[in-house]
Amino acid sequence: MSRPPIFLNLLKIQLPVAGLSSILHRISAVGIFLLFLPFTFILVLALNSEDGFNKATFFLDLFLVKTFLSLLLIGLIYHFMSGIRHLIMDFGYWSTLRSGKYSAIGTIFLSILFSLILIIQIW
Amino acid sequence: MNTIAVEQISTLKMSIYRYDPDSGKKPYMQEINVDIPKDKDIMVLDALHLAKEQDPSISFRRSCREGVCGSDGMNINGKNGLGCITPLSEVVKKNKLEIRPLPGLPVVKDLIVDMTQFVDQYKKIRPYLISDKEDNGKEIPQTIEDRDKLDGLYECILCGCCSTACPSFWWNPDKFLGPAALLQAYRFISDSRDTAREERLDQLEDAFSVFRCHGIMNCVSVCPKGLNPTKAINEIKKMLVKRAL
Structure with a gap:
């Protein structure tokens, strides 16, 4: 007998904002993991010598590098803010539906705000 | 049989998940238009019964039709709920109603899912009072305050x-117990008459x-009884951490 089907079409299942916030937390973690290493190399390069520092500033002026740096910072800010929210929840706060929803919206809103400020600084 | 005057009728476009294991076909969505009364807010289960009048092969579980037995859990326009206590006015958008089985469980037929995995997890938490006190055939007394601690837990x-x-x-x-089982785990952990608290933890x-719960609160947002499994899970997590420190 063939295996019975399972309905699990994520596009057809409603996801409350707290769920969206959780998925973004994971996506941001993957993004940070992938982008952190190349930028660590640039940091090491800049700290090694004057020549290295000049090379690093050259790299950081490139459009593509700036774009990836912006993405890294967005990921870091969101991951940090969402992590703080989780810590607060671990202490037993924001565990009602209403507070869970508004804390998730607040996390996303503050992350966008701080990201914009940093991105403006970079560009 | 009650008849409805023509001017009081509106047509609801229903889309129902269909699967028949004997047909050998893949699941599909069946479109059915049903006539519903304009002046009354009927429940999703009523609409399903109207659809079943047109196609008697549509299968779903139902029993008490008042949110007590818990047999007609289904995915209604993307959100889980009990068909019998979910009014159409709450869920219908653009005159459309999509009904699918509960997500993640094997489908037996149409809207009927195999609840074995769910029940297995419930069994694991030993959902009954465990007491090492001698059974003298009488009830075990509990203070009003201790009894109050079970409110919001036992109603599941x-x-x-x-x-x-x-x-x-x-x-x-198979590994994460799920919000329903964990709510019940906390119900027995916080019961003053239960003496197996440490073993349960x-x-x-x-x-x-x-610890697979990441507090996204999907459970709280769908619970038809207005319970809060996330809060119960957080309490269990706190107990486990306190014990470890």
């Missing part, structure tokens, strides 16, 4: 809406049983 009807709305349960239905102390 095991409809499965919460666990099947939980991504952690979708990906690990021992059983939950691993990376999956409780």
